[in-house]
Amino acid sequence: MTTKPVISCRNVWKIFGAHPERYLAQMAEGKSFDQIREDGYIAGVKDVSLDVSKGEMLVIMGLSGSGKSTLVRCFSRLHEITGGSIEVDGQDIMSLTEKELIELRRNKMGMVFQSFGLLPHRTVLENVAFPLEMRGQDKHERRARALEVVKLVGLEGREDYFPRELSGGQQQRVGIARSLAIEPDIWFLDEPFSALDPLIRREMQDEFLRLQALLGKTIVFITHDFDEALRLADRIAIMKDGAVEQCDTPDQIVLRPATEYVRKFTEDIDKARVVHARVLATAETIGEGDPVDAKATVQDLARLLVQDTRDVIPVAKDGTVIGGMNRTEALEILLENG
Amino acid sequence: MAETTAQPELRTGQTLTRPRGALILVGVAIVLMLLQYAGLLPAALFRVPEAVVPNFAGWLDAIFNFVKDDLGLLKLTRFLTEILQAFLDTTANLLFGKRRWPSIGPIPWTAIAAVAGVIGYYLGGWTMALLAAGTFVWTALIGQWKIAMETMSVLVVAAPSAFLIGLGLGILAWRKPWVDAALKPILSVLQTLPFFTYLLPAVIFFKVGPTAGAVATTIYAIPPMILMTTLGLKKVSPEVVEAGNMSGCTRRQLLFHVYLPSARTEILVGVNQVIMLCLAMVVLTAFIGMPGLGAKLLAMMGSFKLGRSFEIGITIVLLAVMLDRMSKAWVVKQPEHFEKGTPWWKRHLTLCLAAGAFVFFVLVAQIIPEAGQLGRTQNFSMGKELDNLIKGFLDIGAVKATTGFLRAFVNVQILIPFRNFLLSIPTPALILLVAAFALWLGGRKQAIYATLFFSLVALSGWWDRSVITLYSVLSAVAIAMLLGLPIGIVAARTEKWSKRILLVCDTAQTFPSFVYLIPAIMLFGITDIAVIFSILIFAMVPLIRYTIEGLRTVPEEMTEAADMAGATRMQKLWKVQLPLALPTMAVGFNQAIMFAFFMVIIAAFIGTQDLGQELQRTLAGTDLGKNFVLGICVALMALTFDLTILKWANDQKKLLGLD
Numbered sequence: 001m002t003t004k005p006v007i008s009c010r011n012v013w014k015i016f017g018a019h020p021e022r023y024l025a026q027m028a029e030g031k032s033f034d035q036i037r038e039d040g041y042i043a044g045v046k047d048v049s050l051d052v053s054k055g056e057m058l059v060i061m062g063l064s065g066s067g068k069s070t071l072v073r074c075f076s077r078l079h080e081i082t083g084g085s086i087e088v089d090g091q092d093i094m095s096l097t098e099k100e101l102i103e104l105r106r107n108k109m110g111m112v113f114q115s116f117g118l119l120p121h122r123t124v125l126e127n128v129a130f131p132l133e134m135r136g137q138d139k140h141e142r143r144a145r146a147l148e149v150v151k152l153v154g155l156e157g158r159e160d161y162f163p164r165e166l167s168g169g170q171q172q173r174v175g176i177a178r179s180l181a182i183e184p185d186i187w188f189l190d191e192p193f194s195a196l197d198p199l200i201r202r203e204m205q206d207e208f209l210r211l212q213a214l215l216g217k218t219i220v221f222i223t224h225d226f227d228e229a230l231r232l233a234d235r236i237a238i239m240k241d242g243a244v245e246q247c248d249t250p251d252q253i254v255l256r257p258a259t260e261y262v263r264k265f266t267e268d269i270d271k272a273r274v275v276h277a278r279v280l281a282t283a284e285t286i287g288e289g290d291p292v293d294a295k296a297t298v299q300d301l302a303r304l305l306v307q308d309t310r311d312v313i314p315v316a317k318d319g320t321v322i323g324g325m326n327r328t329e330a331l332e333i334l335l336e337n338g
Numbered sequence: 339m340a341e342t343t344a345q346p347e348l349r350t351g352q353t354l355t356r357p358r359g360a361l362i363l364v365g366v367a368i369v370l371m372l373l374q375y376a377g378l379l380p381a382a383l384f385r386v387p388e389a390v391v392p393n394f395a396g397w398l399d400a401i402f403n404f405v406k407d408d409l410g411l412l413k414l415t416r417f418l419t420e421i422l423q424a425f426l427d428t429t430a431n432l433l434f435g436k437r438r439w440p441s442i443g444p445i446p447w448t449a450i451a452a453v454a455g456v457i458g459y460y461l462g463g464w465t466m467a468l469l470a471a472g473t474f475v476w477t478a479l480i481g482q483w484k485i486a487m488e489t490m491s492v493l494v495v496a497a498p499s500a501f502l503i504g505l506g507l508g509i510l511a512w513r514k515p516w517v518d519a520a521l522k523p524i525l526s527v528l529q530t531l532p533f534f535t536y537l538l539p540a541v542i543f544f545k546v547g548p549t550a551g552a553v554a555t556t557i558y559a560i561p562p563m564i565l566m567t568t569l570g571l572k573k574v575s576p577e578v579v580e581a582g583n584m585s586g587c588t589r590r591q592l593l594f595h596v597y598l599p600s601a602r603t604e605i606l607v608g609v610n611q612v613i614m615l616c617l618a619m620v621v622l623t624a625f626i627g628m629p630g631l632g633a634k635l636l637a638m639m640g641s642f643k644l645g646r647s648f649e650i651g652i653t654i655v656l657l658a659v660m661l662d663r664m665s666k667a668w669v670v671k672q673p674e675h676f677e678k679g680t681p682w683w684k685r686h687l688t689l690c691l692a693a694g695a696f697v698f699f700v701l702v703a704q705i706i707p708e709a710g711q712l713g714r715t716q717n718f719s720m721g722k723e724l725d726n727l728i729k730g731f732l733d734i735g736a737v738k739a740t741t742g743f744l745r746a747f748v749n750v751q752i753l754i755p756f757r758n759f760l761l762s763i764p765t766p767a768l769i770l771l772v773a774a775f776a777l778w779l780g781g782r783k784q785a786i787y788a789t790l791f792f793s794l795v796a797l798s799g800w801w802d803r804s805v806i807t808l809y810s811v812l813s814a815v816a817i818a819m820l821l822g823l824p825i826g827i828v829a830a831r832t833e834k835w836s837k838r839i840l841l842v843c844d845t846a847q848t849f850p851s852f853v854y855l856i857p858a859i860m861l862f863g864i865t866d867i868a869v870i871f872s873i874l875i876f877a878m879v880p881l882i883r884y885t886i887e888g889l890r891t892v893p894e895e896m897t898e899a900a901d902m903a904g905a906t907r908m909q910k911l912w913k914v915q916l917p918l919a920l921p922t923m924a925v926g927f928n929q930a931i932m933f934a935f936f937m938v939i940i941a942a943f944i945g946t947q948d949l950g951q952e953l954q955r956t957l958a959g960t961d962l963g964k965n966f967v968l969g970i971c972v973a974l975m976a977l978t979f980d981l982t983i984l985k986w987a988n989d990q991k992k993l994l995g996l997d
Contacts, residue, residue: 103586105583109584115577118578119595130595131585134585135586161675162674165674165675
């Protein structure tokens with residue numbers, strides 16, 4: 001993942017209040033969230049710098065009010081940022097005119113919302129075709145494309161239903177289909193499954209993974225559910241009070257929390273299910289005998305770790321050994337359950 | 339957060355608390371009154387001397403004349419009149435065959451009734467179909483088709499105009515904060531301005547008759563449409579808007595494809611209110627010579643033909659109920675999908691049926707003329723018989739004794755003394771009393787407004803008439819409370835009765851105010867007490883309604899907590915339910931006062947000595963300045979109560995943590 005980032009943001013600030021620009025300009029360095037609040041302003045996003053690479057799935061995590069939704073709305077310029085810069089495909093989105101911004105959204109971005117954001121007066125098909133209609137595609141073309149996406153999300157036969165006639169899960173499928181209709185490069189999902197009950201949520205996550213395997217989009221996914229984040233993420237960014245506390249792979253976040261807050265956040269996580277063999281492998285000693293797969297989690301290797309007698313177990317990625325895993329270290333992770 | 343913490347400070351922090359300040363004002367007022375009764379008060383302090391009264395009317399007249407002639411507004415309005423006239427002529431031709439373009443009317447009454455039935459069926463099933471068709475059949479059979487259609491021909495022009503203008507202004511106010519800021523005070527004054535004040539400008543600028551009627555009706559119905567539009571647009575879920583933005587909507591697309599359709603419910607509620615206000619107003623335009631149901635009713639009541647008045651009243655009420663039910667059914671009507679392969683005619687069943695029924699009855703009317711138009715004598719009006727029946731009823735000993743007693747006792751023992759008492763209070767003393775009331779309930783700002791507003795009334799030179807208006811309003815609302823509150827409290831006890839009474843109130847509220855005069859005149863003839871009675875029943879509706887709503891919406895945990903604390907029913911009512919329901923009930927009380935101010939002006943028709951009477955007199959001439967001064971007097975008094983009571987209700991709600 002060393003390609004040029006699709007989204008790149010540097011020192012992004014989003015402050016809410018009476019005169020945010022003026023306030024930010026004269027604000028002293030290093031003010032905390034609470035200090036800013038005492039001045040009558042709310043720091044929705046606080047000095048965030050992040051990159052999202054092509055094809056990557058970045059999950060932004062945090063409790064409600066931590067600024068994750070605000071941040072993602074800055075990426076799509078639904079919010080105007082107060083300071084810093086955001087580039088999408090190398091282009092500074094803050095310098096775009098209204099027309100250019102509309103073009104960008106019409107061709108490159110799709111977004112899924114927590115409470116679906118469907119238009120109540122339009123049928124499933126009309127909702128899905130909405131972005132196509134907005135960019136002026138002709139009726140038959142957009143109908144054909146909409147039917148295709150509706151089929152992709154498994155809502156065939158419901159094209160003529162109205163949103164209120166559908167269940168929550170089905171409504172979100174419409175939301176997903178709509179966001180995919182224009183074949184976006186970048187896909188924003190703002191807590192898409194939070195409004196759904198747990199069983200449906202699981203099903204929708206599977207569905208989402210299937211779609212992602214099929215389409216391979218660049219994704220920014222917001223959730224407050226750590227399990228969901230772990231299931232889906234390439235990288236996780238944990239936010240608190242508008243700032244990103246840590247942005248790293250799930251393994252690193254549970255193994256090496258950057259701050260006290262992140263440590264507390266990950267405390268209850270069953271680390272053995274998150275940490276992969278490849279992360280534990282070091283090149284110093286490779287060890288002997290049969291290697292284990294780099295993509296296996298410590299949990300997967302539990303039996304082997306307990307029964308094996310080697311000190312160092314080789315780890316292989318696609319058949320080639322990339323290093324050795326210290327068995328005691330792995331056992332530690334397996335046994336220290338939060 | 340900041341507000342809630344500031345609240346208690348405000349209450350305790352001041353050395354001069356509000357109740358104490360109010361008491362001081364009352365004290366001063368009493369001193370003034372005592373001085374007056376002792377004959378010590380100089381005449382200049384009793385009433386504002388004639389010489390001091392500024393010539394508001396003259397000034398207003400000058401302004402109007404400037405705008406009208408020098409700025410050329412009259413030319414513009416006369417031009418608009420032409421356009422409006424063309425529309426009205428068209429609808430008049432279609433509905434009752436006025437000899438104008440397109441000269442194809444009148445549409446057979448059977449065709450209109452049938453189409454109404456089909457629309458009714460689409461919106462609300464068989465009962466609605468029956469109501470819709472039945473209303474028109476009744477109107478035709480009772481022999482009021484032509485006058486009803488005269489009324490409708492104005493309504494079908496005024497309501498869409500009010501809708502479009504209101505929608506446009508509503509969108510503008512929602513987009514541009516300065517428009518909103520400018521419109522808000524205008525709207526609140528417009529809503530308290532007595533309807534007579536709408537009429538005279540309409541006549542001067544838009545000629546007598548249907549055009550003026552249509553303009554007055556349109557203007558009268560615009561405010562709620564503006565309010566509902568901005569409300570609806572503000573309520574659109576931010577996610578839906580963001581979804582629109584992310585779909586690449588331009589601003590225009592966002593408004594037409596996202597905002598307006600999503601605000602459908604509120605906009606349709608606005609449509610319902612527009613239709614109802616239009617109907618109420620179009621009936622009242624009888625006062626400026628607009629022919630139709632209102633004019634006929636006015637004439638019939640004037641000549642004391644109660645039977646015919648009663649029949650017209652029923653027609654108006656039926657029209658009102660039908661229009662209200664249909665437009666409300668439209669609000670809740672949700673789109674439903676058709677299965678794949680549904681044929682075209684099935685997808686557009688209503689349209690096909692309506693068109694079919696229309697064509698069918700037009701053809702029938704060619705063969706059977708009665709299906710097209712009923713002749714003069716071919717109706718089933720029972721006017722005379724009803725007249726006798728009503729007179730017979732009123733002649734029954736017991737009824738006569740009751741109304742006679744009420745007339746004599748209430749009038750002589752209570753109403754007249756109260757009126758004389760109010761009139762005996764020196765002007766500054768009464769202003770102080772009102773200010774004290776505003777200070778006690780609202781606060782300092784409200785007290786200042788009250789003083790300012792009532793001082794303006796005093797300076798208008800119409801003080802005595804204003805006081806009489808106030809007297810009618812206060813006594814009617816007081817009696818309405820005595821009757822309405824117990825009814826509300828009792829009804830609120832059970833779900834079943836709450837629903838029933840609320841339905842009655844909802845229905846009664848749709849009646850154009852004019853019809854409330856009918857029972858009043860029937861029972862009490864043309865007397866002061868008939869005025870009070872008509873105001874009283876009109877004002878009772880919101881009182882009962884909000885009492886029930888206030889009591890029913892008390893959170894269940896609280897009544898359960900009271901039950902578990904061993905409260906008796908009475909204790910529960912007094913200690914828990916009423917205190918919590920009071921803010922809501924205050925809103926009802928406020929509305930009752932507003933309704934009363936509205937009705938008292940209409941009741942001037944019966945013959946009162948208040949502002950309404952003078953207002954009605956101005957309609958005959960071109961005395962625009964005086965008309966406005968009188969109207970503004972009513973509006974200022976109404977606004978004083980409105981500001982004070984609503985402030986109190988909101989404060990109280992905040993304090994109780996409701997809302």
